[in-house]
Amino acid sequence: MSKYLNLIISTKITQPHIKNFNAIASNLNTLDGLQYLPNLEKAVFSGNNIEQLTPLKNCIKLIELDLSNNRLTDIKDLINLSLMEGLNLSNNPINNIECLESLKYLKSLKIRYCQLYNIEKLKLFNLNFLDVTGNYLDNLNFIKPLLNLKTLNISNIKSYGTNELGYFNRNNISEISQLENLINLKEIRLNVGSIDNLQPLSNLYNLEVLEFWTNKIIDLKPISDLIKLKKIDFGDNLISNLDAFSNLHNLEEVNLTGNEIKDIEPLKNLRKLKKLSIGFNKIENIEYLRTCKNLKTLNCFGNNIKAEKIEILKRELPECKINAGFLIK
Structure with a gap:
């Protein structure tokens, strides 16, 4: 692909027919040549060694652009790409994104694992997807103007290859009151933080996914009326x-691993539940789960459940894979 760019540079002939360009992990050090692609609409340059974006200035028709995993520090050359709807700048040493405020049509922004400390000037009113995982943010004040936001991911997670996860001590979010007016939110991921109060979520009735694992949550009552919820992850809390689960009949996946739970009776009415993780709690009785006929996976290791109770549940739910670990005889 870099040879193709070199050909464009050497001929210096405008290529108006090219609308899509893909150069993933192509050992590119520069984007020279793109200035001759005025009608470019979609481009992927992930996994290269790109440091500056000057050739993109002429690509004013760009709608989707992926520049993740490069060496960018300055993105000011994106300022005139006003038609942009999707932008991925993840894994670059960027510490300033103020120029993105001019991208009024931007709907999706991924800026994972950058060097961002403050993004309060991010007033992108059409944004509906925002992923700022692994930055250095200590509050959610930047969220207030983003009233059309549907998906928010701001976690302290670092990926080490395909499957391994580690924690960043970066985002230090403890307060989520800034979310209370974002009524269009469908998904929130705020994993690994210091959050202990979910009250600001109580009126976000469109929520379908909540992930708050590794926080300091005790009380789930504020989410008890969010009946559209399909997935909940509150692993490693208090x-x-x-x-609160009694009325959440649409739940399909629940993770409550590593809490202080003894009684799981409120889960008995979750007839749509497919996957449940309740490992490392203080649970002894799991008979209430026999009414969850759609349950396909149950992780209940690290509790005080007797082997005979597991066997009874296996007979009641023959299609459910039960991971119980070491059992009490």
Whole structure:
């Protein structure tokens, strides 16, 4: 692909017919040549060694652009790409994104694992997807103007290859009151933080996915009326009471691993539940789960459940794979 760019440079002939360009991991050090592609609409340059974006200035018709995993520090050359709807700048040492404010049509922005400390000037009113995982943010004030946001991911997670995960001590979010007016939100991921109060979520009735694992949450009552919820992950918190689950009939996947739970009776009405993880709690009785006929996977290791109770549940739910670990005889 770099040879193709070199050909464009050497001929210096405008290529108006080219609308898509893909150069993933192509050992590119420069984007020279793109200035001759005025009608470019979609481009992927992930996994290269690109440091500056000057050739993109002429690509004013760009709609989607992926520049993840490069060496960018300055993105000011994106300022005139006003038609942009999707932008991925993840894994670059970027510390300033103020120029993106001119991208009024931007709907999706991924800026994972950059060097961002403050993005409060990010007033992109059409944004509906934002991923700022692995930066250095300590509050959510930048969220307030983003009233059309549907998906928010701001976690302290670092990927080491395909499957391994580690924690960043970067984002230090403890307060989520800034979310209370974002009524269009469908997905929130705020993993690994210091959050202990979910009350600001109580009126976000469009929520379908909540991930708050490794926080300091005790009380789930604020989410008890969010009946559109399909997936919940509150692993590694301080939860002991599950009464909030009684009305959440659309839940399909629940993770409550590593809490203080003894009683799981409120889960008995979750007839759509397909996957449940309740490992490393204080649970002894799992008979209430026999009414969850759609359950396909149950992780309940690290509790005080007797082997005979597991066997009974296996007979009640023959299609469910039960991972119980070491059992009490």
